[in-house]
Amino acid sequence: MRPRGTPLLAVVLVLGLCALVEGQKPSACQCSRMTPENRKNCGFPGITSDECFDNGCCFDSSVGGVPWCFHPLPNQAEEQCVMEVSARKNCGFPGISPEECASRKCCFSDLVFEVPWCFFPQSVEDCHY
Structure with a gap:
């Protein structure tokens, strides 16, 4: 007989792990080495740098005409x-x-x-x- 709470516990653990991964601020190299023309939008108009970083994304408002909140480069060892x-x-x-x-x-x-x-x-x- 299988415990009833096991599937619910598994879902809660997976969602918790996803929240931890997404909430990590990317490293400075992951952000500053991304060329502006390769940025992929990760936010919404008016997003603040704190909101952007809280989503695990990079923020740089120094270049116009490109996303300011963008996905970071992949992490490396x-x-x-x-x-x-x-x-x-x-x-x-x-x-x-x-x-x-x-x-x-x-x-x-x-x-x-x-x-x-x-x-x-x-x-x-x-x-x-």
Whole structure:
């Protein structure tokens, strides 16, 4: 016999985890390394920076004609590896393993095809809100 509250508890736990993930402020590199022309809207007209960050999005009102509240770049294991795929500079060769890439002190991500999977890191000194 299955407890009656189990499905409800599972739903509550999943919703709670989703709220935690969405409510995290993205890192400075995830926001500042996104080029304005690639921004995807994450807010509504008049959204404040606090509301935007509370939704797990980036806010930058310094550029007109593009979304001010926008989705961040994907998180990486290290901040120095957060960048748009167009900014990647090849640090390896086709078929390089993550371990060989790491031995070169480079970043590895094989989520996007036809771009370098092993690429040079960038200094985090240029990252800002």
